[in-house]
Amino acid sequence: MIFFFLLQLVAIPVLSPLAVGIIRKIKAHMQGRVGASVLQPYYDLWKLFHKDEVISEDATWIFRFAPYLIFAVSVAVGIAVPMVTAVPAAFPGIERLSFLALSDFLVVIYLFALMTFFLALLGIETGSGFGGFGAAREMMVAALAEGGLLFSLLVASVIAQSGNLMGIVVNLQMMPLETLFPLLIAFVGFAIALLAENSRFPVDNPATHLELTMIHEAMILEHSGKRLALLEWAAANKLLIFIALGANIFFPWGVALQADALPGLALALVVFAAKAAVLLAGIAVIESTMAKFRIFRVPDLLFTSLVLGIIALSISITF
Amino acid sequence: MEFFLTPASLFLFGGLFLFGAFGALLLSRLVPDGGKIAGTFAHVLGFLGSLAALTTAFAVLVSGQAIAFSLPGTLPFVEFAFRFDALAAYFVILVSLVGMAASIYGIGYQKHFFGGHSLGWFGFLYNIFLLSLVFIPLANQAFFFLFLWEIMSLSSYFLVVFERKEESVQAGFLYFLMTHLGTAFVMLALLLAYGATGSFAFDDWRVASANITPLLQSLIFLFALIGFGTKAGIIPLHIWLPEAHPAAPSHVSALMSGVMVKTALFMLVRFFFDFFPGARMEWGLAFMLLGSLSALLGILYALAERDIKRLLAYSTVENVGIMLMGFGAALVFFGLGAESFALFALAAMLYHMLNHAIFKSLLFLGAGAVVEATGTRNLNAYGGLLKFLPLSGFFFLIGSLAISAFPPLNGFASEWLTFQSLFVGIASPSLLVKATFIITIVSLVMTSGLAAATFVKAFGTSFLGRARTVRTELPHEADQLMLLAMGFLALLTLVLGVGATFMIAALIGMIASIGLTDPLSLRFPFSEFIAAREQFANVLPLETIGMLLLVIFAVAGGAVYFATRKRGIVYGRTWDCGTPLSPRTQISSTGFSRSLVTIFQGILRPTRQTSIEYQDGKMRYFIKYQGIKMGLGDPYRSGIYGPAHNVLLFFARQARRIQSGNVNAYALYMFVTLILLLVWTLYS
């Protein structure tokens, strides 16, 4: 049990730079280039931990402390997310085990909001123009995207009659296919929320050098050295967590329900890798084929995500 | 301990407040030191009275024994009937916790007033205000309640206009008007209940409620809604709130926003669940819709504000909306017969009442420290304050985190509970109920996202960055006692959050005791709370979540820190792309919310006035000065209160025709009236 807990703890932080690397690699191929290796984000993080930092004189203790908090929260949420197994079925009677408390979907959403809150504070922190703009836009996007995110997860929760992410995966696997139809609509809403919360196209450009087109990048412009590494790692963790949620909540087949059967686990790992690869490829394709939206078109997109969630919810509770 | 379960303890804390009130007045007359002794005396006694009330309330809850007695009244219709039951005890705990913090804060804050204002008068008003707030939940008779309600309104009015500034006086006038409008409707509700049951005693209403006709019940509810809604700040009856709450001194604002607004909601709970249970489900739907509207509009107005205290006042409107959502859901569940869900929803509402009181007071006290340090309430003039007010800033941050509902603080616990009660409701078979619940969930989600944005703005643009204006003197940290009060409230936010399972169990047990035929005993005495807690252990183990976060933070942070301890840190200039930084090159508070205001411009109707002064008025080529004034449209005054005012004036003008000034006409009126009375007496 402790082994499983530790595995869940380190899985997300260890694998998240790989996910970012895969997206960049696919984007590079779509641009006709070879691109950096998929392990490049690991090298970037490793190098950043070896660099010194320059901190602004206008920064306060929040600047020094918040990156650690943001990273810690991203790791903590990683424990709660079903990746290869969904725990309750594997270990019956351990509902009170501490890390299951985190798996409530409202807790997960609000912990993400906590990360965004502190990230926005970091943007305003040093008093540079771009950080402030980035923070303002980030709060705008986050406030509007939260609705779509909550409703898409709520649809899954209502269908599965459980508020716990692990419980949702377990229950959904056992339900007949027709009842899972609203999940497709909810997934579209979730996908939009994923793009918005992780600063992907068409909401934000993670590779831009133009400050006026930055949202997430603008907030980390002032950071260097290990704090920059922690923030980039936390963003990668958040992306992988969203990918895991998208793959396992909306398409729950393939998640192992027993953590002690090794062949079952290996199969589940392969299935998860395949699902994640499809989602990552999808993100990369969207980034390569679409232009970033003008900022005042983004709310329309986010409201669409909310409405899709409401439609999916209405369908799921009517039938 | 037994002392606290007797009526004598009510006399104790009542007496302490009265002693504080009159003692302050006396001391200010006798001791000519500018009011220091009087003010400190008043605040200390306010603290002691609150402490005594808190102890009594705990005694009642722990022992499971209520205090009920009545004193014969000297005034007609008034009978001083007291009833200290579980619900009242919960509310008294709320009042006294905030009262204690505000009193300690006041001792430090009152330095502000020395020499200029009469602190004896302030002390008197403050203690009378606290007295009324503590006693209102204990009143068990309609007129006694009204008497206390009126004292509360009057004392708070005088506190609002205490500083005698132009805007305070205007705010006070609007407040006076609106609160008496509300009181009029409350009186109507009470009189209707008297007509229906034949008595003014609340105990009689509890018994006779089954016999009231549905029409009468609906009218009572409607008038209670309007009357108490005015005090609670439900949209569109909220227009006085953003004017009056900021105008009062900061700890009084905390009491008004944190506690006074809750007394109205408390009375609504009493009316709908205690006196006249069995309300139709449609009332619950109406409350939920009203709550959704209030919450969303409240937070939108808060987001667009540039005055820190008005921002907090509008945020109160938002949180009242959230409480109404829980309240409405409870009514719906009761109406549908799903009592266990109703208990949860009502527990969510009551929990949010307590949590909001704590973190809103914390925020107001912090805002008071900031306003005192900088001399202005304009958010655009703050910036970089964390370096000068480190502790106040830290406590304000805790308050912001709590109000944005982040685990493991208390705001998250009550919002989670509200969400859960709303999620349950979407499974109901009726389409209308489903739709209302979905609308409410949408509103709650949007509200909480916007609340986080509002408090990033409020905390970030005030405390972080550099100064956004040229300062003539450096801001100074708040007084020790002010910090103590804020720290106490911040600690409470953590305790109430981490103790979520305990609180939920306690609330359910307490609510189950309302409306029982023998209401003087709790269903779950304190010793059984611990046992009952096991049932709720899976509900929201925020303490485990909090601990996990702490452990991971410590481990990850420690590991990274240790691994990179040899890296150097250089302190340099903010990366400004090579351009010189000035106060104006940072995001301002208005700019921060501008994108959201633009998105919601259909609701907010932002206005912009440009004024241009040219170098040469005739040629009008070169601009000398250009000013832009941005504001929000006010649909309430133009749409509701304006036309109502005009209608009233119209009728008043017509009525004025009777006053012709001619004495003969007046004699004629008397004569005609006498004839009519004669005819009526003869024929009846």
Next chain:
Amino acid sequence: MYRLLRKIAVTPKVVIPESELMTLQIPELGAELSPLVKKLFKGSLAIREVAAGSSNAEEQELTALTNAYYDIERFGVRFVASPRHADMLFVTGPVSRNMAEGLKRTYEATPAPKLVVAVGDGAIDGGVYRGSYAIHDSVSEVIPVDFSIPGDPPAPKVVMAALLQILRDIDNQTEK
């Protein structure tokens, strides 16, 4: 006069001669570049490009480095938006008087360990603009320069070759 002589004596001659490296093809250059980047910069070299009054020709060439033909990203080298994220500064253009302060601030904003490379003839000694009243004649007048890449503007392949030579020099220096 003495100052000029001293400067001649002191300024290191690290200008790369257009020699054997230019005969290599891009993949071969890359194959040499990658392991050095891995060794010296832990696999990730972040460059921030500062245009200090240049004619933009050098920027065009540097931008070409990230296109599909040269694709310098595959060797672990990338361009970043903020000097706080950078290990190396590529400064182009003779530093105009307006940009001197900005260039200094950019240098101060870059965390240690950092390197400054003057790219293009203008950055090295003023190029065709030398002697103008509007410029400092070279980047080294404003911030300490570690390496230079000559050319007006240097072709992308020249920049890659020069970068390889720079990394070799750093490697040799650190070995000593």
